[in-house]
Amino acid sequence: MSGEREPGNGGRARLWERLKAGLNRTHARLVEQLGGSLEAGEPFDEEARARLEEALLGADLGLATTELLLERLEERSARARGAAPLRDLLVEEVAALLEEIPAPPEEGPGPRVTLVVGVNGVGKTTSIAKLAARELGAGRRVLLAAGDTFRAAAIEQLALWGERLGVGVIRQAAGSDPAAVVYDAIQAARARRADHLIVDTAGRLHNKEHLMNELAKIRRVVDREAAGWACRTLLVLDATTGQNALSQAREFLRVARVDGVLLAKLDGTAKGGMVLAIGRELGLPVLYLGVGEQPEDLVDFRPRDFAAALLE
Numbered sequence: 081m082s083g084e085r086e087p088g089n090g091g092r093a094r095l096w097e098r099l100k101a102g103l104n105r106t107h108a109r110l111v112e113q114l115g116g117s118l119e120a121g122e123p124f125d126e127e128a129r130a131r132l133e134e135a136l137l138g139a140d141l142g143l144a145t146t147e148l149l150l151e152r153l154e155e156r157s158a159r160a161r162g163a164a165p166l167r168d169l170l171v172e173e174v175a176a177l178l179e180e181i182p183a184p185p186e187e188g189p190g191p192r193v194t195l196v197v198g199v200n201g202v203g204k205t206t207s208i209a210k211l212a213a214r215e216l217g218a219g220r221r222v223l224l225a226a227g228d229t230f231r232a233a234a235i236e237q238l239a240l241w242g243e244r245l246g247v248g249v250i251r252q253a254a255g256s257d258p259a260a261v262v263y264d265a266i267q268a269a270r271a272r273r274a275d276h277l278i279v280d281t282a283g284r285l286h287n288k289e290h291l292m293n294e295l296a297k298i299r300r301v302v303d304r305e306a307a308g309w310a311c312r313t314l315l316v317l318d319a320t321t322g323q324n325a326l327s328q329a330r331e332f333l334r335v336a337r338v339d340g341v342l343l344a345k346l347d348g349t350a351k352g353g354m355v356l357a358i359g360r361e362l363g364l365p366v367l368y369l370g371v372g373e374q375p376e377d378l379v380d381f382r383p384r385d386f387a388a389a390l391l392e
């Protein structure tokens with residue numbers, strides 16, 4: 081993202097390690113299934129193709145993306161005549177597929193609001209703590225809004241993160257109107273000159289109309305009260321739920337505008353390939369990866385790094 085300090089060499093190495101650790105299960109399974117066929121000198125024959133197809137489907141890339149990838153690899157390996165190892169071709173083609181997914185526009189330096197949405201338990205509140213920690217690390221002032229007023233425990237959980245991180249949390253009593261919390265939070269953000277207001281929300285897909293109205297009302301408050309601020313809606317998906325997360329995303333897209341995805345719990349699954357499915361089948365850019373339960377366990381999504389960590 082623009083305006084963010086580029087990590088130095090040490091920082092980059094740390095992020096790479098974190099990404100590698102987060103993708104460990106997906107990587108181990110892919111490599112186990114593909115065996116020697118990733119190495120130089122191995123032919124990309126029928127047998128290798130079938131094995132790769134099975135491995136990619138198993139990593140939850142989705143059928144359409146898997147077939148497209150196989151087609152491109154066939155072309156490439158025919159041209160390369162075995163000179164390049166399949167692993168290198170695969171990394172390049174996975175990165176290319178990811179780079180084709182439209183990224184959201186660069187954000188300006190002004191204040192911004194992030195609405196964090198997603199169904200229950202996917203990792204919204206923890207992800208907010210991670211985003212807040214990262215803003216603090218970059219020297220930006222951040223404020224949180226406890227917009228999940230549905231459960232008292234949700235407000236407490238966010239307040240606890242706020243205490244731990246030393247970040248303000250704007251809250252009201254459980255059961256109050258989330259849009260009113262957001263209204264208060266915007267006034268507070270302005271008074272405290274916050275750079276970034278991050279809003280927690282309740283995810284109740286079983287009542288779509290209610291959810292839609294609630295999110296639309298919050299958005300209206302932001303548009304009215306924080307005119308001129310950049311506002312984005314970040315959908316949190318739980319990577320361990322695989323294809324199910326994809327249907328959740330589809331449901332959300334029916335009721336709300338979504339600008340990008342934070343894929344949480346990548347460390348707990350071998351289905352890391354769903355990043356491609358989210359991008360290619362839903363047209364949604366994956367912006368962040370959650371790779372653990374601690375505030376520092378967040379990685380920016382970068383196509384080339386992701387493809388490399390998946391296979392190298």
Ligand SMILES: Nc1nc2c(ncn2[C@@H]2O[C@H](COP(=O)(O)OP(=O)(O)OP(=O)(O)O)[C@@H](O)[C@H]2O)c(=O)[nH]1
Nearest residue numbers: 199200201202203204205206344345370371372373
């Ligand atoms: N391993 C791992 N666990 C995670 C990650 N993100 C969140 N969790 C865990 O997932 C559980 C649910 O996280 P929450 O942040 O409470 O999820 P939520 O979406 O806010 O849940 P509700 O408020 O109930 O809707 C917690 O135990 C988190 O520690 C991640 O990236 N990796």
Ligand SMILES: [Mg+2]
Nearest residue numbers: 204205228234
């Ligand atoms: Mg929560």
